[in-house]
Amino acid sequence: MSTIRTSIIGTVTDGLAALALASLALVASAAPYVPKDDSVVLEHLPVRPSDPVARELRQLRAQLAENPRNRQVAIRIAERYFALANSEGDPRYVGYAEAGLRPWWDEPAPPLDALVMRAILKQYSHDFPGAVQDLVAATREDPENARAWSWRAAIDMVQANYEQARKDCLALKDIENNLFAVGCIAYLDGTTGKAAAAYRALSDAFARASETSPEVKVWVLTRLAEMSLRMGNVKQAEEHFRAAYFEPINDQFLLGAYSDFLLDQGRADEVIPLLVDWFKSDILLLRLAIAEQTLKAPKAAEHIGALRSRFEAAALRGDKLHQQEEARFDLVLLGNREKALALAQDNWTLQREPRDARILLEAALAMKDPAAAQGALDWLERSGHEDPGLRQTAEKLKALKR
Amino acid sequence: MRATQALAAAVLALATATAFAHKPSDSYLAISVEGTEVKGQWDIALRDLDFAIGLDDNGDGDITCGEVKAHRNDIGAYSLARLKLRSGGADCPLHATEFLADDHSDGAYSVMLFEGACTAEATTLEISYSLFADIDPQHKGLLRLEHGSGTRTGIFSPERATQTFELEKISALTQFLDYAREGVWHIWIGFDHILFLLSLLLPAVLAFGGGRWQAVERFAPAFWDVFKIVTSFTVAHSITLSLAALGVISLPSRLVESAIATSVVLAALNNVFPLVHGRRWMVAFFFGLVHGFGFASVLRDLGLPQNALLIALVGFNLGVEGGQLAIVSTFLPIAYALRASWFYRRLVFLGGSLAITVVAGIWLVERAFNMKIITP
Numbered sequence: 132m133s134t135i136r137t138s139i140i141g142t143v144t145d146g147l148a149a150l151a152l153a154s155l156a157l158v159a160s161a162a163p164y165v166p167k168d169d170s171v172v173l174e175h176l177p178v179r180p181s182d183p184v185a186r187e188l189r190q191l192r193a194q195l196a197e198n199p200r201n202r203q204v205a206i207r208i209a210e211r212y213f214a215l216a217n218s219e220g221d222p223r224y225v226g227y228a229e230a231g232l233r234p235w236w237d238e239p240a241p242p243l244d245a246l247v248m249r250a251i252l253k254q255y256s257h258d259f260p261g262a263v264q265d266l267v268a269a270t271r272e273d274p275e276n277a278r279a280w281s282w283r284a285a286i287d288m289v290q291a292n293y294e295q296a297r298k299d300c301l302a303l304k305d306i307e308n309n310l311f312a313v314g315c316i317a318y319l320d321g322t323t324g325k326a327a328a329a330y331r332a333l334s335d336a337f338a339r340a341s342e343t344s345p346e347v348k349v350w351v352l353t354r355l356a357e358m359s360l361r362m363g364n365v366k367q368a369e370e371h372f373r374a375a376y377f378e379p380i381n382d383q384f385l386l387g388a389y390s391d392f393l394l395d396q397g398r399a400d401e402v403i404p405l406l407v408d409w410f411k412s413d414i415l416l417l418r419l420a421i422a423e424q425t426l427k428a429p430k431a432a433e434h435i436g437a438l439r440s441r442f443e444a445a446a447l448r449g450d451k452l453h454q455q456e457e458a459r460f461d462l463v464l465l466g467n468r469e470k471a472l473a474l475a476q477d478n479w480t481l482q483r484e485p486r487d488a489r490i491l492l493e494a495a496l497a498m499k500d501p502a503a504a505q506g507a508l509d510w511l512e513r514s515g516h517e518d519p520g521l522r523q524t525a526e527k528l529k530a531l532k533r
Numbered sequence: 534m535r536a537t538q539a540l541a542a543a544v545l546a547l548a549t550a551t552a553f554a555h556k557p558s559d560s561y562l563a564i565s566v567e568g569t570e571v572k573g574q575w576d577i578a579l580r581d582l583d584f585a586i587g588l589d590d591n592g593d594g595d596i597t598c599g600e601v602k603a604h605r606n607d608i609g610a611y612s613l614a615r616l617k618l619r620s621g622g623a624d625c626p627l628h629a630t631e632f633l634a635d636d637h638s639d640g641a642y643s644v645m646l647f648e649g650a651c652t653a654e655a656t657t658l659e660i661s662y663s664l665f666a667d668i669d670p671q672h673k674g675l676l677r678l679e680h681g682s683g684t685r686t687g688i689f690s691p692e693r694a695t696q697t698f699e700l701e702k703i704s705a706l707t708q709f710l711d712y713a714r715e716g717v718w719h720i721w722i723g724f725d726h727i728l729f730l731l732s733l734l735l736p737a738v739l740a741f742g743g744g745r746w747q748a749v750e751r752f753a754p755a756f757w758d759v760f761k762i763v764t765s766f767t768v769a770h771s772i773t774l775s776l777a778a779l780g781v782i783s784l785p786s787r788l789v790e791s792a793i794a795t796s797v798v799l800a801a802l803n804n805v806f807p808l809v810h811g812r813r814w815m816v817a818f819f820f821g822l823v824h825g826f827g828f829a830s831v832l833r834d835l836g837l838p839q840n841a842l843l844i845a846l847v848g849f850n851l852g853v854e855g856g857q858l859a860i861v862s863t864f865l866p867i868a869y870a871l872r873a874s875w876f877y878r879r880l881v882f883l884g885g886s887l888a889i890t891v892v893a894g895i896w897l898v899e900r901a902f903n904m905k906i907i908t909p
Contacts, residue, residue, distance in 0.1 A: 163574075163633035163644040169599030173634055173641040174579040179594035222557040223581070226671030233670070256671065411639075413556070440638040441556055447675050448559055449688050 177219055184211070195231060202245060205231040209248050216255065220383055220412050225255045243272055247279050257452055257481060259286055270302070277306045284315050291483035291510060293323055310340040310347070318354060322485065324515025326361040333358070345378040352378075353385045360392065361517040368392060376405075383412055390418040395520065399425040410434075413441055417456050421463055435464050454478035458490045468497040479506050485516060492524040501528040556639040558672040560664060562616070562689075565679040566700060571625055571649040576635055576642040577612060581665060581672065586611050598634065601643060605632050608643055617661040618649065625651035659697045662689035708841050709848040712832075716852020719831050720860070725793050725896065726824055727860060728889050732800035733762050733813050734864055735882050738872035741807050746882065748873040755872075759865055761814040763857060769821025770828060771850050777829030778846055789826040790900040796820035797893035804886035828853060 166173065178185045188211055195204045209228040216224035229252050235241035236249065250265035263286055269279040284299035300315035313336040321329035337343070337351045356371035372389045375382070386409065390402045402422035409415035416438055423431035442457045454474045462471035472494040479491050488507040495504030510516070511525050561576040579596050583589055586607050588596050601608075609629035618625040627649035635644045651658075658678070665672040674689035682701045689696065720726055737758040739746040749755050776782045800816065803809055809816055832849050871877035895906050 163576075163635040166598035166634050169597060169602060171598040172595045173598055173601060174583075174596040176580065176583060176589060176594045176596065180589055180592040222671055223584075223669055226558065226665075226669030227584075229670045230668050233667075236670075437638060444556055444559065444638055447686075447688075448557070448673050450557070 177221065178215075184215070187211070192231075200234050202235070202242060205234070206244050206248055209252065213248075213251060213255075218381075222255070225252055228252055240268070243269060243276070246272075247276065247282070250279070251282055254282065254286055259290060259481075262286055274302070275306050277303055277311075280306070281311070281315065284319075288319065288322070289482050289484055291514065293319060293514065310336045310343070310351070314351065314354070317358075321354065321358040321361065322514065322516060324517055326358045326517050330355060330358040330362065345380045346382070349375045349378045349380060349382045349385050353382075353388055356392070357388065361519075363519050365396070383409075383415060387414050387418060390415070390422070394418065394421060394425070399423075403428070410437070413438070413453065414456055417460055417464075421459075424464055438464070451477070451481060454481070455487055455490055458494055462490070462494050462497060468494065472498050472500065472503055476503060476506075483510060485518060485521065488516070489518075489521055489524070492521065492528060496524055496528050496531075499531055501532045504528055558665065558669055560672070560674050561637075561642075561677075562662070562674050563677045563679070564618075564660075566655050566658060567681065568654050569651045571618060571627065571651065571655075573627070573647050573649075575612060575616075575645045575647065576637065577608070577645070577664070578637070578639070579641045579643055581669070582608055582611075582643060585665060585668060596641070601634070602632075605629075608632070609645060609647075612645065612664055613647065615662065615664040615666075617659075618651070619659040619661070620651040620655040620657065621653045623652045625649045625655070655700050657697055657699050659695060660687070660689075661695040663691075663694055666691045666694065705841065705844050709844050712845045712848030713852035713855065715831075716828075716849040716854075717856040717859075718852075719828065719849075720853050720856030723827075725797055725893070726827070726857075728893060729793070729797045729800055729820065729824065730763070730766065730857065730860065731864070732797060732804060732886060732889055733766075733817050734759055734861065735868070735886060736804055736813070737762070737865070738868045739878070739882065746807075746878065748878075752869055755869055756865065758813070759861060762817045763861055765814040765818035766821040766824070767854055767857070769818045770825035770853070773822045773825025774828045774832070774850060775825075775846060777826050778832050779842070782826075784826050786830050787900060787903065789823065789830065791897060792823045793820075793827050794893050794897035794900055796823055798890055798897060801886045801889035801893060805883060805890070 191204055191208045195201060195208060208231040212224040212228035216222060232245060232249055235245040241249065246265050246269045250262040253265065254262035266279050266283045269276055270283065280299050280302045284296050287296035287299055296319050300319055303315050304312040313332055317329040317333035333351060334355060352371045352375035356368045359368035359371060372392060375385050376389060386405060390405060393401050399422040402418060406415050406419040409419065416434055420431055420434040420438060423434060438460055442453060442460065445453050455478045458471045458474035458478060461467040461474065475491040475494040479487055488510055491504050491507040495501060508525055508528065511521065558578060558581050562573065564571060564573040579588060579601065583596060586604065588600050588604050590600050613627050613629065618627065627647045629645050629647045631646040633644040635642050662674045664674055670691045676687040676689060678685040678698055680700045685698055687696050736746065738749055738755045740749050898904065899906050
């Protein structure tokens, strides 16, 4: 009887049904709505228009609009926005910085300052080959360009090119032998099996250094904490983490490393107060959700849902910037071992830091698939990296092979 | 710049090169194309719009609904100027129809609904997307394109600002099969049509003579009787189905549905108290006209593609016939085999006809008075 209408079959009808705009929503989100009244606040801007930084940037942008080829202004804008991107963790600012550099973006040989800035912005978007190419050109043009050498070192470390990283750090040392040159080598040594020596060198240089900014202090203290962990000195590591935490700046990397330390120590309850205000940051929300799930806290489900939708959004965009975090999300929070391993393997082809090795080893162990983590096992062998946790996981994996 | 300062920034990066916190700027663009018509929804982050055109009028760092409302026209003009749809060498001009808000995982978005039309039916659609390309080259536009032939997705960035989508014509065969399947399905779940047909077919293996029904002696007369009934029912409902589907005639559905129920009642009652025999194909034809209107309403609910009206109509109709044929070819051999038995003549034929009368009678009341008695 015609009163019974059942499922509509067929692509034609699907297409017609799709006309209903409600079904057009691309990403899982609540249905679009009309806000109740005009006073409803829809969005908080991270920087108020009256903020001095915002005001300065507005002036600079107006200046640049008058003459887009004013390189000095363009680079100042790029520097400012890049700093904002780092402190706020919002990649939009990198886009704004890039927009300022547009006249030089596709040039084969832009002026040195534009070249280095371009490389820095490229590496932020994980265009490592593009960034390295620019930095090689920059250091060739100006072998005394400390900034270019430092960034080369940073990228070589991320990609585990330790031989080249050592050359980069030594070039830095030739230019200016200070805390940063020492820090560069110590960071390399600390990662490649000489943690004790690196720790001594860095803490000595740190003690000698005068007028260090909070940013530099946090960086050094976090590195010292990591090196302590690699030496198996948990107590010393915690002292450094706490000292860094009490510096008067927010550093997402420190918060992430400190939270991981606490989680590894089985102290999830201490992670929550540390990260409770960091909902907006993907990397910190991940740690917060892990702590909450460990403690069976009621907020866990909500935060896992938020992370899931952020990873889905990144996937739609075709981003591979989040794979390390997403792998950990899948492994630890969802128990989705297979997907976690695939992500961790893919991530390993892009970046090879100890954290990247860790997630690959753990995901492979969860899947009982030592061959999948061969890259990380080889790296561990070759680098001599000392982290006891990583070594333990690797031993378990190797035992599976036998 | 002092080397020390430069180094500080870079060495700090030694650990932060991979630290990445936020979702980047994306917009979500959904476009649906049917024939020449384009409809869409575009979700753009308020933060991005604020950076581009300024929404925070009072400068307090909060964007309120009122502030967004005040800038609706600006938002529409700014964004639609950066989205070009072209088909067949001509632009498909777009205009905003409605503004809403939505919350995505990274904050509040303006939701703009828009419409437009291309000059000819879009077979290739060229989409040029340049939103925020000048102020944030990292921005991406995430497209979902809906068309009868399927759903496509695309990612727009300054490097890939213009993309062309082949809107493959939905193949006539696919369309035909889709509608044929709907036709079969409709007969299968359309108990009123089945019962009407059965009421007319039940006596086909019997002959009325001497005031009572008797079993026919040979298969051929029974077969031809069924053939005539089914054919005339088919011809009749094809006529009205086509006329109604093409909009030549339209009848209120309550009237049609009631008439269909009546036809079932009368056909079944005729078996118990025979008035018409011998010429049941004429009954089938007459009421077939009524049933055709019922089929047409189903077809209307499915939606008729204006560009493939004939294919849909023929496909649906043949689907209905196929479904009928399946029922008849199952029924006839069984009925013929059982025709002389008490079971068939009393229980199936008389009992069945009475039962059909009762059920259809209830439908008639339900439909005529818009009530629910047995229909779930």
